[in-house]
Amino acid sequence: MDDDVATPAVPPATPRDxxxxxxxxxxxxxxxxxxxxTIRAIRTHGAGVGMDDIAAEAGTSKTVIYRHFDDKAGLYRAVAERIDGRVVGNVGAALGGAGRPPADTRELVxxxxxxxxxxxxxxxxxxRFVVNRPLVDRPLVDDPVGGTVDEVTDRLTGLLLESLRATATDPSRARTWAIALVGSVRAVADDWLATPEAERAPRATVVDSLTELAWHGLAPVLAAPTTTPAATS
Known part of the structure; x- marks a missing residue:
């Protein structure tokens, strides 16, 4: 490069105020x-809580709430993300890390x-507030619940893949099974909550029923030995 050609000066970065x-x-x-x-108001007034109840609990006005969240859907999304973070955390802790041996899969489920x-x-x-979306009157493009389901499904898929490595089963089935397991748990949970509390089965019974269903479907596959077809003479 010619030494006489001046290099354009780069203006210094403007410090952030x-x-x-x-x-x-x-x-x-x-x-x-x-x-x-909002979460306190939901716990006090139920899943059908209104914006007036939320504003009263917050000690402010609906106008101020909308200033921070744009609209009711924005507030719902923020609450759903908070709760779904707890779901991912709790379920993620139960799933633990990858690398569990196949014998632990029933306990994992x-x-x-x-x-x-x-x-x-x-x-x-x-x-119920997160699942039923009482504040939302239009479809959400970025559904936080769907994102949480996907994350839990991904983790479960990874763990099932670890178990399938010891068998001759097609690994592509792992995600299908993970989706089925997560979907069945959500569906059963919704029905369980819809049952009057006095008639509701104990949580331990529901856990055992779901585990038995999942395990009897998975166990024969996860326990299958890796075999190679005998060569024909």
């Missing part, structure tokens, strides 16, 4: 506080079902 950072942090904290208030139903039972109205 500390006030912007503080304002963003304040907004994030305020949003979190409003989500906390049981602990996963137990983790999901325990959360549902401990926070029933909040779960």
């Amino acid at each position: 500390g006030r912007d950072s503080r304002w963003e942090r304040h907004r994030a904290e305020r949003r979190a506080a409003l989500v906390d208030a 049981a602990s996963t079902v137990e983790a999901y139903l325990a959360l549902v039972e401990s926070d029933t109205e909040v779960y």
Whole structure:
């Protein structure tokens, strides 16, 4: 390069105003506080809670809430993401890390079902709020519930793949089974909650029933020996 050609000067980066950072942090904290208030209102008034109840619990107005979430769907999404984070955390802890031996798969299924139903039972109205979407009157493009189901399904698929490595079973089936397991747990949980509490089966019974169903379907496959067809003479 010719030494006489001047290199264009790069303007220094404009330092970020500390006030912007503080304002963003304040907004994030305020949003979190409003989500906390919404969850408290749901627990007090039930899944059909209204915006007036939420505003009263938050000690503010609906206008202020919409300023932070744009609309009711935005508030619902924020609550759903908070609760779904708990679902992923609880179920993820039950699933543990990859690498469990196939013999532990039944325990894995049981602990996963137990983790999901325990959360549902401990926070029933909040779960109903997330599933039934009383504040949302239009389809959501970025459905937080669907994202959570996908994440749990991915984790379960990985663990089933670990178990299938010792068998001759087609690994592509693992995701199908994971989807079926997650879907059945969600469907049973919804029906379980819809049953009047006095008539509802104990959680342990539901966990055992689901585990038995899943295990009797998976056990023959997971226990199948890896065999090679005998060569024909």
